[in-house]
Amino acid sequence: MNQFDKIEGIAELEENWDGYQSSSFSPVLIDNVKWILQESPNLLSDFFICPCSGGQSIQFELQCDKKELEIEVFEDKIVYLKVYDSDDVRDETIDEGEFEFKRDEETLKKIHNLVYWLI
Numbered sequence: 001m002n003q004f005d006k007i008e009g010i011a012e013l014e015e016n017w018d019g020y021q022s023s024s025f026s027p028v029l030i031d032n033v034k035w036i037l038q039e040s041p042n043l044l045s046d047f048f049i050c051p052c053s054g055g056q057s058i059q060f061e062l063q064c065d066k067k068e069l070e071i072e073v074f075e076d077k078i079v080y081l082k083v084y085d086s087d088d089v090r091d092e093t094i095d096e097g098e099f100e101f102k103r104d105e106e107t108l109k110k111i112h113n114l115v116y117w118l119i
Helices: 003-011 027-039 105-118
Strands: 048-051 058-064 067-073 077-084 093-100
Touching (some): 027 058
Antiparallel strands (some): 048 058, 058 067
16 A cells, blocks of 8 residues: 555545544645655655544654654644654653645755655
């Protein structure tokens, strides 16, 4: 199953899909995620994609060696979490942030830079 098929499956989820009264996913959100995948054909192919409870966002997750990246896509913003896991939990580094989602080169560059940090 490719990433677009996964997004289509998420798009078909109905109200209360998780048993906690979460709403279905908006066409705008689905289109935004498809746009990201379309504009970055192979960059996100290994990421696990999952719907987030509440129906407001879709998350991409990947772990590579001792790094983990989560990118949560909303209709109007992207929230990310970068974790560098050391052998000592006290040395674990976490960086999180968000930026506005626009269908433009700047947004793609920010997404690509997050993924390049991981790989």
